[in-house]
Amino acid sequence: MTIAPRAALYGAILFCLAVSYSGTSSCREAEGGIVLSFDDRYVEEWYSLRELFIRYKARATFFITGFDRLDEEGVRMLKELQHDGHEIGSHGFRHVNATQFVKGRRVQDYLKEEILPSVEAMMMKGFTPTSFSYPYGAHNRAIDEIVAPYFKRIRGTAPSSRGKGLENMKDIYYKCDGQKILYGVGIDSSYGHSIGDIIKGLDYAKMQKEIILLHSHRPSGDGSPYTLPPSAIEEILRHASEIGLKFYTFSELR
Ligand SMILES: [Zn+2]
Incomplete structure (x- = not known):
């Protein structure tokens, strides 16, 4: 296989984004929606949710880090998830x-060492990531400026929200205004939001005709940090489906 030079790869990414992205000032879909995403590299656990997603006609975005460390089986599972309609985005190399990284270093180094190698590793295996989530939700304006041209959408993390109802966290609802950098709320059990809270957030999105952004890491009922039991995921999917929230991946947002 001929390996395309880096410059050609990145040129291809920027070209794809230029022709496919256009912001808009109003929601085309007026029924409200949900974007569910998962971070890190729990590919096997994500894959185990496949049937659940199919049952509720739900789609998610999987943000992967260390893509180059996946074995062939991991790559195959991600391809199947993508084939089902899910999105595979980048979560860094x-x-x-990012904010720690750029202390005393050039912001361009973050792009060169963390963003481009991640995109390149994914492209080498046939993926074209068009969305990105910041590890730890860490970023600042200078970092955003240098990363933004490479993606259609970028996800950060809403400020600490423990004890605050999701219906009161206005930042976690996308208003279809073309905003590129969006903020989700973590819903792993350790973040302290009950399923009841999350359901209220879904109802709020429906009422406001906005799109709620939720993220998790590892689907598991073992109670360890950064996990969410598959039964909780099913409750979220079921309720979203019952009230008619539309499922979006990040790159599908208009
Ligand atoms: Zn992460």
Whole structure:
């Protein structure tokens, strides 16, 4: 196989984004929606949700870090998830904290060491990531400016929200205004939001005709940090489906 030079790869990414992205000032879909995403590299656990997603006609975005460390089986599972309609986005090459990284270093180094190698590793295996989530939700304006041209959408993390109802966290609802950098709320059990809270957030999105952004890491009922039991995921999917929220992946947002 001929390996395309880096410059050609990145040129291809920017070209794709230029022709496919156009912001808009109003929601085309007026029924409200949900974007569910998962971070890191729990490919086997994500894959185990496949049937659940199919049952509820739900689609998610999987943000992967350390893509180059996946074995062939991991790549195959991600391809199947993508084939089902899910999106595979980038979560960085080595999961570094961007704001820590740029202390005393050039912002361009973050692009060169963390963003481009991640995109390149994915492209080498036939994926074209068009969305990105910041590890630890860490970023600032200078970092955003340098990363933004490479993606259609970028996800950060809403400020700490423990004890705050999701219906009161206005930042986690996308208003179809073309905003590129969006903020989700973590819903792993350790973040302290009950299923009841999350359901209220879904109802709020429906009422406001906005799109709620939720993220998790590892689907598991073992109670360890950064996990969400598959039964909780099913409750979210079921309720979203019952009230008619539309499922979006990040790159599908208009
Ligand atoms: Zn992460």
